[in-house]
Amino acid sequence: MNIQPVRKTSLSEYVVYQLKEMIIKREIKIGDRLPNERELSKLFEVSRTSVREALRVLELQGLLNRGNSGTYVQANFSKIIEESLTLQILLNDASYKDIQQTRIMLERELIRLATFRRSKDHLQNIKENIKKMERAVREKNNDLYIEADISFHNEIAVAANNSVLLFLYNSISELISKIQKSVSFDDEGVNTSLKYHKSIYQALEDQNLSQAEDQLVNHLIDVDNRLHKK
Structure with missing residues (x-):
């Protein structure tokens, strides 16, 4: 025993x-x-x-x-728990693969919920981030693009209107942010990313579940592929 x-x-x-x-x-x-x-x-x-x-x-x-x-x-006690969970993930040497798999699973469920729970305000906030991405492309401002990209996905998590999933997403959001910042985008990569985000937004606006899910997953796979090309 x-x-x-x-x-x-x-x-x-x-x-x-x-x-x-x-x-x-x-x-x-x-x-x-x-x-x-x-x-x-x-x-x-x-x-x-x-x-x-x-x-x-x-x-x-x-x-x-x-x-x-x-x-x-x-x-806010929940924020402390989120930070504690993030710390545990880091201390356990979670691999990029583990984090990315978790991200895909979480965001896939979040966008399923967001497709039918999103409000006009949610759509407006998501659209504002696309505008920031477009401005970042024009100005060739990679930092602004990444900031808008991260905010775009955060807004979808909020639009899902599920406090537990949002809590879990927030717990790994810092790790996701670090991954995003490590991806090197050339002009082709940025334009591809922007197209995915626009397609995701359109699917959310149309409440097209299959399209929203497909475009999101394909986008995250594209990010994964670009990271491994570094």
Whole structure:
């Protein structure tokens, strides 16, 4: 049997755990001011030293903001989880192939949902990014093109209107961004990419599911092929 020894939890770790649970359950909301150290020590029945250590840990994790006016909950907890997941992916040395396969699976499902859930505002935002791409092509501004490209795909993720899928997409968006920036586009590559994005937009506007999915997947495969030609 693979039995792990029981680890003794310090009092400060107990306070950290309890406060995180309260934030997750929205018992303490972003912007709320916490009681002072003396009051917290009474509530948790621990020393002020343990409370102080716990608050320091939560501050380092980005959950609390401590100042002269008091201690406040400042962070979006889901954002911290996203960053933590991204860090885990990096620490586990995820290969480009793994990231790209995950991206294709996620974006394929996102565009399926976005095809029928997109609103006029979503379409407008997506179209604005195409305009930025066109301007980037005219000005031969590769950085602007990549910025608009990344924003284009983010808008589709938002248009899918699925909070869990959006959370997962956001968790790897930084990694996707790095991949995009590593792709070298010549004039032919940029024009091909722009055509794909226009086709994807048109399919979303027409609510043509098969066309939207096909064009998206073909676009991502094209990006993959260009990366491997480097």
